[in-house]
Amino acid sequence: MIFWLCSIITLGAGVAATFIADMRLAVFFLWIVGMGAGGIYLSAGAELLAVIQWIVSTLLAISFIYYSVMFGEYKVSDSSKISRKLILLILPVLAGAGLATVLWFAARQLPDMPTTDIFSLTVRASDSIKGVADLGKSLVQDHLLSLEILALTLFVVVIGSGVVARPEVKDE
Amino acid sequence: MIAVAALLGGLGLVCIIYRKTFLGFLIGVQLMITGATSFFILAGIASGTAVSADIFGLFIILGGVGQIVAGYALAVRLFYLRKKVGMNDLRTLKQ
Numbered sequence: 001m002i003f004w005l006c007s008i009i010t011l012g013a014g015v016a017a018t019f020i021a022d023m024r025l026a027v028f029f030l031w032i033v034g035m036g037a038g039g040i041y042l043s044a045g046a047e048l049l050a051v052i053q054w055i056v057s058t059l060l061a062i063s064f065i066y067y068s069v070m071f072g073e074y075k076v077s078d079s080s081k082i083s084r085k086l087i088l089l090i091l092p093v094l095a096g097a098g099l100a101t102v103l104w105f106a107a108r109q110l111p112d113m114p115t116t117d118i119f120s121l122t123v124r125a126s127d128s129i130k131g132v133a134d135l136g137k138s139l140v141q142d143h144l145l146s147l148e149i150l151a152l153t154l155f156v157v158v159i160g161s162g163v164v165a166r167p168e169v170k171d172e
Numbered sequence: 173m174i175a176v177a178a179l180l181g182g183l184g185l186v187c188i189i190y191r192k193t194f195l196g197f198l199i200g201v202q203l204m205i206t207g208a209t210s211f212f213i214l215a216g217i218a219s220g221t222a223v224s225a226d227i228f229g230l231f232i233i234l235g236g237v238g239q240i241v242a243g244y245a246l247a248v249r250l251f252y253l254r255k256k257v258g259m260n261d262l263r264t265l266k267q
Contacts, residue, residue: 017183023193030202060240103174104175
């Protein structure tokens with residue numbers, strides 16, 4: 001029940017974030033998407049990921065709001081014809097529907113994926129997570145190199161973003 | 173339940189194509205990343221590999237943060253260079 005409630009909220013907010021014109025409202029709905037996705041993870045038994053998703057979504061929404069406020073321009077004025085606007089709306093929707101359909105059918109082909117109860121959320125007892133400690137142990141023991149590469153990547157991203165986003169200073 | 177993750181990913185693609193501003197583009201990327209994470213977690217639960225799915229989900233979320241931060245820096249750079257946020261006539265970030 002909670003899973004489907006979070007799913008409806010997430011998808012509704014996703015639709016609003018995609019199509020609403022005001023950029024600040026779109027960012028707000030993106031934040032709702034993050035909160036709803038965290039609720040989905042929580043109902044699926046992934047508490048750590050839910051907390052991380054909530055923190056990341058909140059920080060991203062705040063930074064996007066900062067961007068909107070600092071740089072002022074919220075939307076691009078579009079003076080094209082209605083027929084062109086309609087085409088520019090229908091084509092992305094078709095592409096998105098195609099991607100969603102492909103993903104859904106591809107998920108049914110995964111090994112050990114149940115095809116009969118694909119709409120139900122049942123955590124298998126044999127591999128259910130017993131706690132965050134198991135996750136941390138598996139992360140450090142089996143995926144240490146991946147963790148280090150991720151940490152290094154985030155470090156480079158922080159330094160590189162600072163370099164890229166600096167204002168241009170012209171020599172006197 | 174996988175349909176929820178698939179629809180989120182599809183919505184992200186719609187947003188990336190439909191939006192005309194850099195910030196809208198980044199919103200679409202974030203939607204796709206959320207969809208991908210949900211896909212991994214829900215598929216992992218359904219197929220009985222929840223621990224691996226959670227670890228991959230963690231990597232996707234944190235990798236997505238790096239991607240969004242880099243995109244955000246590019247958006248700031250774009251505004252410094254062109255004084256606008258639209259992407260229609262954007263071909264290069266050179267001055």
